[in-house]
Amino acid sequence: QKEVEQNSGPLSVPEGAIASLNCTYSDRGSQSFFWYRQYSGKSPELIMFIYSNGDKEDGRFTAQLNKASQYVSLLIRDSQPSDSATYLCAVKGSNYKLTFGKGTLLTVNP
Protein backbone atom coordinates (compact mmCIF):
# COMPACT_ATOMS: atom_id res chain seq x y z
CA GLN A 1 0.00 0.00 0.00
CA LYS A 2 1.58 3.23 -1.15
CA GLU A 3 1.09 5.85 1.52
CA VAL A 4 1.45 9.58 1.82
CA GLU A 5 1.40 10.95 5.34
CA GLN A 6 0.73 14.48 6.47
CA ASN A 7 0.11 16.01 9.84
CA SER A 8 -3.59 16.86 9.82
CA GLY A 9 -3.06 20.00 11.88
CA PRO A 10 -4.48 22.46 12.34
CA LEU A 11 -1.28 24.42 11.92
CA SER A 12 -1.75 27.93 13.15
CA VAL A 13 0.72 30.72 12.33
CA PRO A 14 0.57 34.50 12.70
CA GLU A 15 0.36 36.71 9.65
CA GLY A 16 3.81 37.38 8.21
CA ALA A 17 5.36 34.21 9.63
CA ILE A 18 6.73 31.21 7.75
CA ALA A 19 4.39 28.22 7.54
CA SER A 20 6.06 24.84 7.16
CA LEU A 21 4.07 21.90 5.86
CA ASN A 22 5.52 18.41 5.78
CA CYS A 23 4.82 15.18 3.95
CA THR A 24 6.41 11.72 3.92
CA TYR A 25 5.82 8.97 1.41
CA SER A 26 6.43 5.24 1.36
CA ASP A 27 7.10 4.43 -2.32
CA ARG A 28 10.79 4.90 -3.17
CA GLY A 29 9.89 4.72 -6.85
CA SER A 30 7.90 7.94 -6.66
CA GLN A 31 8.88 10.35 -9.38
CA SER A 32 7.09 13.66 -8.96
CA PHE A 33 5.63 15.47 -6.00
CA PHE A 34 2.84 17.99 -5.95
CA TRP A 35 1.33 20.46 -3.52
CA TYR A 36 -2.32 21.36 -3.89
CA ARG A 37 -4.22 24.00 -1.94
CA GLN A 38 -7.88 23.41 -1.18
CA TYR A 39 -10.11 26.09 0.24
CA SER A 40 -13.16 24.93 2.17
CA GLY A 41 -15.87 23.80 -0.23
CA LYS A 42 -13.64 24.19 -3.27
CA SER A 43 -11.59 21.87 -5.45
CA PRO A 44 -7.85 21.24 -5.08
CA GLU A 45 -5.70 23.78 -6.90
CA LEU A 46 -2.14 22.96 -7.97
CA ILE A 47 0.36 25.39 -6.50
CA MET A 48 3.72 23.66 -7.01
CA PHE A 49 5.44 20.51 -8.15
CA ILE A 50 8.98 19.26 -7.65
CA TYR A 51 10.86 16.26 -9.00
CA SER A 52 14.52 16.83 -8.16
CA ASN A 53 16.18 16.80 -4.76
CA GLY A 54 16.62 20.24 -3.29
CA ASP A 55 14.55 23.39 -3.25
CA LYS A 56 12.23 24.93 -5.80
CA GLU A 57 10.98 28.46 -5.26
CA ASP A 58 7.93 30.18 -6.73
CA GLY A 59 7.11 33.53 -5.22
CA ARG A 60 6.35 33.06 -1.52
CA PHE A 61 6.30 29.28 -1.88
CA THR A 62 9.28 26.94 -1.63
CA ALA A 63 9.02 23.19 -2.12
CA GLN A 64 11.78 21.02 -0.71
CA LEU A 65 12.44 17.40 -1.66
CA ASN A 66 14.68 14.82 -0.04
CA LYS A 67 14.28 11.48 -1.80
CA ALA A 68 16.71 9.68 0.50
CA SER A 69 14.52 10.55 3.47
CA GLN A 70 11.31 10.23 1.42
CA TYR A 71 10.29 13.65 2.58
CA VAL A 72 8.79 16.66 0.84
CA SER A 73 7.85 19.97 2.38
CA LEU A 74 6.25 23.27 1.48
CA LEU A 75 7.30 26.56 3.01
CA ILE A 76 5.09 29.61 2.76
CA ARG A 77 6.90 32.85 3.53
CA ASP A 78 5.12 36.00 4.70
CA SER A 79 1.95 34.01 5.36
CA GLN A 80 -1.30 35.83 4.66
CA PRO A 81 -4.82 35.12 5.95
CA SER A 82 -5.71 34.22 2.34
CA ASP A 83 -3.27 31.29 2.64
CA SER A 84 -5.61 29.67 5.18
CA ALA A 85 -6.64 26.40 3.53
CA THR A 86 -5.96 22.69 3.52
CA TYR A 87 -2.69 21.76 1.78
CA LEU A 88 -2.60 18.39 0.07
CA CYS A 89 0.61 16.59 -0.74
CA ALA A 90 0.43 14.25 -3.74
CA VAL A 91 2.97 11.76 -5.01
CA LYS A 92 3.17 10.31 -8.50
CA GLY A 93 4.51 6.83 -9.03
CA SER A 94 5.54 5.11 -12.25
CA ASN A 95 1.94 4.46 -13.28
CA TYR A 96 0.92 8.13 -13.52
CA LYS A 97 -1.43 7.80 -10.57
CA LEU A 98 -1.35 10.40 -7.84
CA THR A 99 -1.61 9.29 -4.24
CA PHE A 100 -2.79 12.08 -1.96
CA GLY A 101 -2.19 12.67 1.70
CA LYS A 102 -5.19 13.66 3.79
CA GLY A 103 -4.01 17.22 4.00
CA THR A 104 -2.85 19.73 6.60
CA LEU A 105 -5.21 22.51 7.63
CA LEU A 106 -3.35 25.80 7.82
CA THR A 107 -4.77 28.81 9.62
CA VAL A 108 -3.03 32.18 9.31
CA ASN A 109 -4.12 34.55 12.05
CA PRO A 110 -4.25 38.31 11.32
Add this chain to the structure above:
Amino acid sequence: DARVTQTPRHKVTEMGQEVTMRCQPILGHNTVFWYRQTMMQGLELLAYFRNRAPLDDSGMPKDRFSAEMPDATLATLKIQPSEPRDSAVYFCASGSLGTGHNEQFFGPGTRLTVL
Protein backbone atom coordinates in the same frame (compact mmCIF):
# COMPACT_ATOMS: atom_id res chain seq x y z
CA ASP B 1 -9.79 30.27 -19.78
CA ALA B 2 -9.38 26.49 -19.89
CA ARG B 3 -10.88 24.58 -17.01
CA VAL B 4 -12.50 21.27 -16.16
CA THR B 5 -16.27 21.46 -15.85
CA GLN B 6 -18.53 19.10 -13.94
CA THR B 7 -22.28 18.67 -13.73
CA PRO B 8 -24.31 18.62 -11.62
CA ARG B 9 -22.61 20.62 -8.88
CA HIS B 10 -24.95 19.22 -6.24
CA LYS B 11 -27.11 16.13 -6.22
CA VAL B 12 -29.45 14.86 -3.52
CA THR B 13 -31.03 11.50 -4.16
CA GLU B 14 -32.58 8.60 -2.34
CA MET B 15 -30.95 5.27 -1.72
CA GLY B 16 -31.37 2.91 -4.65
CA GLN B 17 -31.57 5.63 -7.30
CA GLU B 18 -29.16 5.92 -10.22
CA VAL B 19 -26.76 8.85 -10.21
CA THR B 20 -24.82 10.05 -13.24
CA MET B 21 -22.06 12.64 -12.98
CA ARG B 22 -20.47 14.28 -16.00
CA CYS B 23 -17.12 15.86 -16.68
CA GLN B 24 -15.71 17.87 -19.55
CA PRO B 25 -11.90 17.79 -19.45
CA ILE B 26 -9.66 20.62 -20.58
CA LEU B 27 -9.40 20.62 -24.37
CA GLY B 28 -6.25 18.83 -25.46
CA HIS B 29 -5.78 16.83 -22.26
CA ASN B 30 -5.52 13.11 -22.92
CA THR B 31 -6.15 11.79 -19.40
CA VAL B 32 -9.18 12.00 -17.13
CA PHE B 33 -9.29 11.00 -13.48
CA TRP B 34 -12.24 10.44 -11.16
CA TYR B 35 -11.71 11.01 -7.43
CA ARG B 36 -13.93 10.78 -4.37
CA GLN B 37 -13.29 12.93 -1.30
CA THR B 38 -14.65 12.31 2.19
CA MET B 39 -13.55 13.60 5.56
CA MET B 40 -12.58 10.13 6.71
CA GLN B 41 -10.75 8.83 3.64
CA GLY B 42 -9.51 12.01 2.02
CA LEU B 43 -9.07 12.07 -1.73
CA GLU B 44 -9.26 8.63 -3.32
CA LEU B 45 -8.69 7.75 -6.97
CA LEU B 46 -11.60 5.77 -8.40
CA ALA B 47 -10.62 5.41 -12.06
CA TYR B 48 -8.72 7.02 -14.88
CA PHE B 49 -8.69 7.05 -18.65
CA ARG B 50 -5.97 7.80 -21.17
CA ASN B 51 -7.00 8.65 -24.71
CA ARG B 52 -10.53 7.54 -23.70
CA ALA B 53 -9.37 4.02 -22.77
CA PRO B 54 -9.81 2.91 -19.14
CA LEU B 55 -6.37 2.34 -17.59
CA ASP B 56 -7.23 1.64 -13.99
CA ASP B 57 -10.50 1.35 -12.12
CA SER B 58 -9.20 -0.61 -9.16
CA GLY B 59 -10.35 2.05 -6.73
CA MET B 60 -13.96 1.76 -7.80
CA PRO B 61 -16.61 -0.58 -6.32
CA LYS B 62 -17.31 -2.60 -9.46
CA ASP B 63 -20.74 -3.85 -8.48
CA ARG B 64 -22.34 -0.40 -8.45
CA PHE B 65 -19.95 2.08 -10.06
CA SER B 66 -19.12 2.45 -13.72
CA ALA B 67 -17.03 5.00 -15.58
CA GLU B 68 -16.99 5.69 -19.29
CA MET B 69 -15.60 8.18 -21.75
CA PRO B 70 -17.89 8.18 -24.78
CA ASP B 71 -15.86 10.89 -26.49
CA ALA B 72 -12.86 13.12 -25.84
CA THR B 73 -15.02 15.90 -24.38
CA LEU B 74 -17.14 13.84 -21.97
CA ALA B 75 -16.44 11.49 -19.10
CA THR B 76 -19.19 9.97 -16.97
CA LEU B 77 -19.32 8.30 -13.60
CA LYS B 78 -22.44 6.35 -12.78
CA ILE B 79 -23.62 4.82 -9.51
CA GLN B 80 -26.43 2.29 -9.64
CA PRO B 81 -27.91 1.68 -7.13
CA SER B 82 -26.69 4.48 -4.89
CA GLU B 83 -26.20 3.99 -1.15
CA PRO B 84 -25.83 6.47 1.74
CA ARG B 85 -22.12 5.56 2.05
CA ASP B 86 -21.61 6.98 -1.46
CA SER B 87 -22.25 10.47 -0.11
CA ALA B 88 -19.10 12.44 -0.90
CA VAL B 89 -17.67 15.04 -3.24
CA TYR B 90 -16.70 13.55 -6.59
CA PHE B 91 -13.97 15.33 -8.50
CA CYS B 92 -12.92 14.96 -12.07
CA ALA B 93 -9.40 16.00 -13.04
CA SER B 94 -7.65 16.11 -16.39
CA GLY B 95 -4.04 16.19 -17.49
CA SER B 96 -1.64 15.37 -20.29
CA LEU B 97 0.14 12.14 -19.50
CA GLY B 98 3.47 11.71 -21.21
CA THR B 99 4.30 15.40 -21.24
CA GLY B 100 5.81 17.48 -18.47
CA HIS B 101 5.33 16.09 -15.01
CA ASN B 102 1.74 15.10 -15.45
CA GLU B 103 0.04 17.82 -13.46
CA GLN B 104 -3.65 17.25 -12.89
CA PHE B 105 -6.23 20.01 -12.90
CA PHE B 106 -9.41 19.54 -10.94
CA GLY B 107 -12.99 20.43 -11.74
CA PRO B 108 -15.31 22.05 -9.17
CA GLY B 109 -16.73 18.71 -8.03
CA THR B 110 -20.16 17.17 -7.61
CA ARG B 111 -21.40 17.07 -4.03
CA LEU B 112 -23.53 13.93 -3.75
CA THR B 113 -25.88 13.24 -0.87
CA VAL B 114 -27.65 9.89 -0.77
CA LEU B 115 -30.48 9.77 1.76
